[in-house]
Amino acid sequence: MTKAEKQHLSRVQSLGCMACRQIGYRDTPAEIHHPRAGAGAGRKASHFDAIPLCPAHHRGINHPLTPSIHLDKRAFIARFGTEAELLEQTRRLIGWEVA
Numbered sequence: 001m002t003k004a005e006k007q008h009l010s011r012v013q014s015l016g017c018m019a020c021r022q023i024g025y026r027d028t029p030a031e032i033h034h035p036r037a038g039a040g041a042g043r044k045a046s047h048f049d050a051i052p053l054c055p056a057h058h059r060g061i062n063h064p065l066t067p068s069i070h071l072d073k074r075a076f077i078a079r080f081g082t083e084a085e086l087l088e089q090t091r092r093l094i095g096w097e098v099a
């Protein structure tokens with residue numbers, strides 16, 4: 001991982017969980033989620049596409065009020081938006097220009 005990637009990931013992570021933010025909980029400690037969209041066979045998702053999600057919203061705790069992107073992606077998207085939308089919000093929050 002390059003220094004720029006590391007710096008980017010720590011900024012992203014410091015935003016806290018993007019799903020929790022939508023329901024009014026700021027600064028929930030987050031893990032890094034890498035969307036698979038755009039990453040073809042054998043190509044890893046870019047660190048610059050990372051989205052911060054807390055362990056519950058990322059890997060899941062199997063609770064209907066907390067759909068997780070890995071356990072129940074459809075429910076997660078219905079509630080919080082697509083990975084592309086969350087990525088756009090993430091980039092705005094760290095001050096990236098979003099086309």
Ligand SMILES: [Zn+2]
Nearest residue numbers: 017020054057
């Ligand atoms: Zn969360």
